[in-house]
Amino acid sequence: MTPDIFLFWLLTIVTLGGGLAVILMTNPIYSALALVFTMVGIASFFITLGAYFIAGVQLIVYAGAVMVLFVMVLMLFDLKTEIAAFTRGLFTGALKIFSVGVMGGLIVGAIMMSAGSLDENIAKVNPEIEASMSPDAPTKLLGQALFSRHIFGFEALGVLLLVIAVGTVALSRSRGGTHAKQ
Amino acid sequence: MLNSEVFLDIGLNHYLIVAALLFSMGMAGVLLRRNVIVILMSIELMLNAVNLTLIAFGKFTNNVDGQIMVFFVMTIAAAEAAVGLSIAVTIFKKFREVNIRFFEHLKG
Numbered sequence: 001m002t003p004d005i006f007l008f009w010l011l012t013i014v015t016l017g018g019g020l021a022v023i024l025m026t027n028p029i030y031s032a033l034a035l036v037f038t039m040v041g042i043a044s045f046f047i048t049l050g051a052y053f054i055a056g057v058q059l060i061v062y063a064g065a066v067m068v069l070f071v072m073v074l075m076l077f078d079l080k081t082e083i084a085a086f087t088r089g090l091f092t093g094a095l096k097i098f099s100v101g102v103m104g105g106l107i108v109g110a111i112m113m114s115a116g117s118l119d120e121n122i123a124k125v126n127p128e129i130e131a132s133m134s135p136d137a138p139t140k141l142l143g144q145a146l147f148s149r150h151i152f153g154f155e156a157l158g159v160l161l162l163v164i165a166v167g168t169v170a171l172s173r174s175r176g177g178t179h180a181k182q
Numbered sequence: 183m184l185n186s187e188v189f190l191d192i193g194l195n196h197y198l199i200v201a202a203l204l205f206s207m208g209m210a211g212v213l214l215r216r217n218v219i220v221i222l223m224s225i226e227l228m229l230n231a232v233n234l235t236l237i238a239f240g241k242f243t244n245n246v247d248g249q250i251m252v253f254f255v256m257t258i259a260a261a262e263a264a265v266g267l268s269i270a271v272t273i274f275k276k277f278r279e280v281n282i283r284f285f286e287h288l289k290g
Binding site for chain 1: 189192200204206208210220222224227230234240241246247249258260263270271
């Protein structure tokens, strides 16, 4: 067993265990902690897949900013006990779990069925990634593609972020800011 | 008895199946949980699963466009978390609880 294979299975356990803990923990703080495990696991997956820049962004944006946002809002609410953490009704709950199982099974089944055809149809779209040995080559290609072909999307994202920032401030400062009405 | 090749030869399908399972977990969380914040966390879980799929396809097809799409998805996800959490704060301000069943009473 080479380190690559061991790392893959270790990260699989961390990521899927974290994901399971997010939806099963009744205390939201524990859910947030489990979500951090999942985020770090996903970032490590990105490193094993050679997407170093995206892995860094994942750690900064998700494991840093978004998680701090979640935990801060949880602290603001001070939820000691949570009544009715899960959905009510045995039948609807069973139906929901069943539908999730069916969907997961269908996706995994589709992947398994198409196993051969996927490997055959993969073309060498961009051989220079493989050709260059320097570790920053993928990041360089990413930057070139982002600022040439996808520049409009990049600019549009900037406008979107401005709108979101203004909207969030407007939404949360209406009627007394973050302080709840007594 | 499963062939041990399945566990030792890591390919595209392994990453896709991990992502599919993670997505299913996020979907289960959205359907089953009642806490708005945990529902938002489950949505983040689903977005991360999709990101993993995109990066895996990009790696195994030697294509950098997958990473650019992940870049965009991450930005949108951060914005979505900010807006969702401020809506959760609004629910909490009115009802002193963040249960999803108060969501329909937010009108006006």
